[in-house]
Amino acid sequence: MSSYFEFSNEELQKELEELRARHARYAADIVRLDMTRGKPGADQLELSEKMLGIIQTNDDCFDENGLDCRNYGLLDGIPEAKKLFADVLGVRPEQLILGGNSSLNMMFDTVARAFCFGNLNSVQPWSKEEKIKFLCPAPGYDRHFSICQQFNIQMIYVPMMEDGPDMDMVEKLVETDEAVKGIWCVPKYSNPTGTVYSDQVIRRFAALKPKARDFRIFWDNAYAVHDLYDEHPQILNILDACAEAGNPDMVYMFSSTSKITYPGSGVAMLASSVDNIEYIKKQTGVQTIGPDKLNQLRHVRMFKDKESLMEQMKKHAAILRPKFEAVDSALERDLGGKEIATWSKPLGGYFVNFDSMSGCAKRIYHLCDEAGVALTKVGATFPYGNDTEDRNIRIAPSFPPVEELTVAMERFTVCVRIASIEKILAERGVEA
């Protein structure tokens, strides 16, 4: 297909008329198609059915040391679960704390502890500081930004490049501004861009010389093993890289089994230097008598080792691939060559990142809403919900079945085309 920019005004107006007629039919056909959040679909959840009843009897409830997992105790997790997940993350078990069902909760609590008590190496709790700033590579994960807003942390936008955040900017800000205390990173299959951080970017992170000695990289490795294809990238181990660079305590790594087993009933984890972990355990020892150990036990009974967990990930990929491919082929079919949009072709993770022409995203969102398609709120992928270009849209293809997704994408591309033609005509000073 040819570029809309080569169309005459009359051709665009005719195209717009047809598209608006289609849009009106969609609007009259009441369905709700949801592409808002990175939720696994029902067929993915069914992959873990075996885990549900894997602990049945009183005798099943003991860990490898004979500890009764039903009772109180064990702040950092049962040893066999720590071994399994340490192996998955490429860290040592003593670098790991297992949490409840939510890595978001562990991230929030980590920020809250820094506010209330300070990090290892902090001069004082962050709540005593005049101002705290975090770097926010964007497009990024809206819930990271919400945590900053909640704590009144000033967010500084850092552009995402092909291979990670703009490291020139990161270095400059981290190394000159003492108020910069953190940065949010999703290093593999970034939410929503799908970016995989290059070794060079990760080495530059590790070699940072922060002005604030309690600066921390919040390394949300949410998609550590969430590859769509057998051939897949490996990212550098940031904890090792930091230790080698003389910054052993600079990273908090987070992950979970939310998208391995169950989003609502998985196991979250926090990995860091042994010194950080010991420091954190002293604080969390006051907060709780320990997370749910029976659920950890369910996980290790389900996955003997990393290999069996990776087998499960292949089954997830087999379900997700057709969905990502359905999104991509709809975009290619309906928008290819029109020069009105670009989008990512991720090798893993949960999102397709879509950029419209500048100034069109809100209009697309609104048109989609009328057409029964729910999208992630426009702007959510930027600090303060502020996409100054008004062009970024996060497409989450995982939850709807392929058939629904196909319907939703057809409607989506019609909305994109309408908004784009309106924009082009307006720029040409022509009535739409």
Place this chain on the structure above:
Amino acid sequence: MSSYFEFSNEELQKELEELRARHARYAADIVRLDMTRGKPGADQLELSEKMLGIIQTNDDCFDENGLDCRNYGLLDGIPEAKKLFADVLGVRPEQLILGGNSSLNMMFDTVARAFCFGNLNSVQPWSKEEKIKFLCPAPGYDRHFSICQQFNIQMIYVPMMEDGPDMDMVEKLVETDEAVKGIWCVPKYSNPTGTVYSDQVIRRFAALKPKARDFRIFWDNAYAVHDLYDEHPQILNILDACAEAGNPDMVYMFSSTSKITYPGSGVAMLASSVDNIEYIKKQTGVQTIGPDKLNQLRHVRMFKDKESLMEQMKKHAAILRPKFEAVDSALERDLGGKEIATWSKPLGGYFVNFDSMSGCAKRIYHLCDEAGVALTKVGATFPYGNDTEDRNIRIAPSFPPVEELTVAMERFTVCVRIASIEKILAERGVEA
């Protein structure tokens, strides 16, 4: 038996010699008997075996509205679980938030939220205040006090009376000191005294006119249904009483199923006014995408209603009663009439509260340690670990089997008698 105070020096010295010989035999007989923590025993945990495998298949995973409990969502709990636990606590479902596996975690987080963001009605976050003070009725629960220490909250000791904290003192402090922002209460079967707050005490709480408008009562109703006998006390509903008295937002009530099902895998809960709950949900919505709903579902599948939960509590009582009675009869048998100790005879909860002669508790702890009996650290039941009288000892009889408990109590009373005679002889100026 007659009072040690009526013994002559020689009689006491002879008794002491015999007791020390017994103590030496205990010390040579290496066993470890643990009466430190209020942990349910293995036989109590076995009561919930049915719950382990109660969710088996994919089809079992939906709540009464058809919501998939395996997936993300639902910040405050599934409706049927909220109904069940609201009924148990005597509140309305909309007054309730269900949490993870730990009510201690919910208490800690509630203090942390007040520090970082403030309560509903706060002028500013507590972290911005010069000083925050909490009233700490004591003997009390050491983990409440640890939270205060962690947040650098100044603890003010309030004596426990027969029917609750010294309310004259509570009223005076709460109503005159703006820095007093909270009080810890365990209103039914207080840890460790076993105290049941009278209606009058609860009405005086509800009628408080706090100087700080964001003052909160932290009402840890940990033993709401943990009665040892069929005939048992009912405490007044503090939320209703506060609402009637015009203080609807003054209470955070906490509870959990830690000692109903599993300490490590129960369901925690926070009840308060609807306004507080809505305010809290706005904050926790940033912290987490919701607690483990499958575990809530396990609980409601296990307990159809409050009645079936109360049946389970009777089974717990049947296991616990002989343990409490073993403690009491050992104390009566070995210490009765000697005028060297007093102890509680609780109708529920998890502890026997023991007071030795002043200045003897640390010595008893040390003697017990030599004799293989582990006690809760002396002083732990007071703010800053400081029992100025050095006399309070918390006995936790729930975990050891009755036979072990009987051995432990025999050793314990020998240690009490040794420490007491030493004390009496010292007071008489006689060499022990």
